[in-house]
Amino acid sequence: MKKRSNALIFAALIGLIIVAIGLGFLMGVGNPIPWILIAVLLLIPFAYKKYHKPSLIFWKEEYSVGVKSLDDDHKRLIFLLNQFKTAYDYDTSADFERQALEQLVEYTRFHFTREEDMMQQAGYSDIENHKNQHIKMIAQVEDFVDQYRREGHDSLNEVSEFLSDWLIRHINGTDKQYTQCMLEKGLS
Numbered sequence: 001m002k003k004r005s006n007a008l009i010f011a012a013l014i015g016l017i018i019v020a021i022g023l024g025f026l027m028g029v030g031n032p033i034p035w036i037l038i039a040v041l042l043l044i045p046f047a048y049k050k051y052h053k054p055s056l057i058f059w060k061e062e063y064s065v066g067v068k069s070l071d072d073d074h075k076r077l078i079f080l081l082n083q084f085k086t087a088y089d090y091d092t093s094a095d096f097e098r099q100a101l102e103q104l105v106e107y108t109r110f111h112f113t114r115e116e117d118m119m120q121q122a123g124y125s126d127i128e129n130h131k132n133q134h135i136k137m138i139a140q141v142e143d144f145v146d147q148y149r150r151e152g153h154d155s156l157n158e159v160s161e162f163l164s165d166w167l168i169r170h171i172n173g174t175d176k177q178y179t180q181c182m183l184e185k186g187l188s
Helices: 001-026 031-053 066-087 094-122 128-151 153-172 179-184
Strands: none
Touching: 031 066, 066 094, 066 153, 094 128, 094 153, 094 179, 128 153
16 A cells, blocks of 8 residues: 555656646746756656665566476465465455465465475485475465455565565575486486
8 A cells, every 4th residue: 555655656746747737837848846846756757766665576587496487386386376365455456466366375385286296206314304484385375265254455475575575585495406307317
């Protein structure tokens, strides 16, 4: 809601400056005030970019686990997480928020199943610990989904922050531990 309010404030500011420019030109083209306001108007997008920090996550090669199918899953998870974050950040409709959250949870389950199957095929020795992390994460997300059903939009901030932190930490930590084992078995 805050980002939406900030965007509305910037839009209102731009509208007021445009009206002031028009009124300034009514006093004559030689009046310096509308020219100064035009310069301010041109600077607003730069100020907005500096002020507005997007909460989106972008794929970095350092996130790669070296297994193409799992990297593709991780990229898809980041895309779905960003879609969910956008739905939350800009307070879109409840249907879009719910759909974005459901798609993210559904694809996360799919990915965990694929990852666990591949770890099983590779004979990864720490598979049970990894599965337990997945189980705990899904349980936490299910709690968030229940909270969302009870409380609505305002409960999503915690979900958004949790998923962002968890996903990147999990990819860069636990997931990278199985890379060598999978590559040695020719899995990709």
